[in-house]
Amino acid sequence: GENVEQHPSTLSVQEGDSAVIKCTYSDSASNYFPWYKQELGKGPQLIIDIRSNVGEKKDQRIAVTLNKTAKHFSLHITETQPEDSAVYFCAAGSGTSYGKLTFGQGTILTVHP
Amino acid sequence: GAVVSQHPSWVICKSGTSVKIECRSLDFQATTMFWYRQFPKQSLMLMATSNEGSKATYEQGVEKDKFLINHASLTLSTLTVTSAHPEDSSFYICSAPLAGVNEQFFGPGTRLTVL
Numbered sequence: 001g002e003n004v005e006q007h008p009s010t011l012s013v014q015e016g017d018s019a020v021i022k023c024t025y026s027d028s029a030s031n032y033f034p035w036y037k038q039e040l041g042k043g044p045q046l047i048i049d050i051r052s053n054v055g056e057k058k059d060q061r062i063a064v065t066l067n068k069t070a071k072h073f074s075l076h077i078t079e080t081q082p083e084d085s086a087v088y089f090c091a092a093g094s095g096t097s098y099g100k101l102t103f104g105q106g107t108i109l110t111v112h113p
Numbered sequence: 114g115a116v117v118s119q120h121p122s123w124v125i126c127k128s129g130t131s132v133k134i135e136c137r138s139l140d141f142q143a144t145t146m147f148w149y150r151q152f153p154k155q156s157l158m159l160m161a162t163s164n165e166g167s168k169a170t171y172e173q174g175v176e177k178d179k180f181l182i183n184h185a186s187l188t189l190s191t192l193t194v195t196s197a198h199p200e201d202s203s204f205y206i207c208s209a210p211l212a213g214v215n216e217q218f219f220g221p222g223t224r225l226t227v228l
Contacts, residue, residue: 034216043119043206043219044157089156099145099210099217103156 002027004092006104014112019080021107023090024072032093033066033073034101037086044089048075080111116140117209119220126197127228134192134223136163136207142187143209147217148180151204163190163207197227 003026013019025033031052036044050057050064050073057064061080066073077084090104116139126132136146144165149157161182162170169182181193194201204224208217 032216036219041204041222041224043117043208043221045219046216049216099147100159100162101147101217102159105156 002030002092002094002102004090004102004104006090006107008107009105010108010110012110012112013080015080015082017080019075019077019084019109019111021075021088021090021109022072023074023092023104024070025092025102026071027092027094028068028071030092030094032101033064034091034093035062035064035075036089036091038089038106039086047088077109080109082111082113085109085111115211115218117207117218117220119205119207119223121223122221123224123226125226125228128198129196131193131195132197132225134194134205134207134225136190136192136209136220138188138209138218141209141211143190144187144212146184146190146207146209148182148190148192149206149208151206151222153204157206160192165190194225197225199227201225202227 006023034049037047038044048062050066061078063076088107091101118137120135146163148160151157160175163182163184165184171177184190204222206222208219210217
C-alpha cells in the first residue's frame with residue numbers, strides 16, 4: 001500500500017519568514033495530494049491540494065509543488081503569521097480506491113511573533 | 114458548502130460500555146465515508162471505509178466486531194465502539210468525499226475517553 005513520509009516533524013520560524021514542509025510517497029498510482037491544517041482538538045481543514053497533472057499550485061501565501069518523477073511534494077508558506085501555527089499533514093490519494101487517503105506523520109509549525 | 118458534522122464532540126464512558134458516534138454530511142450526499150483514529154500527537158490512521166447500503170471495508174488490524182459501522186443513509190454513518198476499553202480512548206474523525214473527486218471534507222472529530 002501507499003506510504004507517505006513527512007519532514008520535518010517540528011518547524012519553528014519567526015513571523016514573516018517562510019516555512020517549507022516536504023513529503024514523499026511510494027505509490028506511483030497516487031494522483032491527488034492534499035495538505036491539511038489541524039488545530040488542537042479540531043478536525044483537519046484542507047488548505048491546498050494538487051493533482052498529478054499540475055507541477056505547482058499557489059493560493060495567496062500558500063503554494064504546493066509536485067515532482068511526480070521523484071515522488072515528492074512540498075508545502076510552502078510565505079510571510080508566516082502566528083495564526084499559521086498548527087499541525088500540518090500531507091496526504092496522498094490513490095486513484096485505485098475512491099477517495100482513500102494516506103497521511104504523513106504531521107509537522108508541528110510554530111510561528112513566533 | 115461541503116460540511117461534515119460529528120456527534121457527540123466528546124464522550125466519557127466506563128470500560129465495557131458501548132459508544133456510538135455519528136457522522137453527517139450536511140449539504141451533500143455521501144455514498145462513502147471514512148473513519149479515522151488519531152492518538153495524541155500522531156497522524157490520522159484510516160480505520161474503515163463506510164459504504165451506504167453495504168458492509169464497511171476495514172483496514173488491516175482493525176477489529177470489525179469491535180468497531181461497528183453502519184451507513185444507513187446517504188448523509189449518515191455511525192461508528193459504534195463496542196465493549197470500550199481505556200486503550201480505545203482516542204480522537205475519532207470522519208470524512209466524506211464529494212462525488213466524483215478525491216477531495217475529502219472532515220468532521221470536527223469526537224474525543225472518546227474510556228475510564
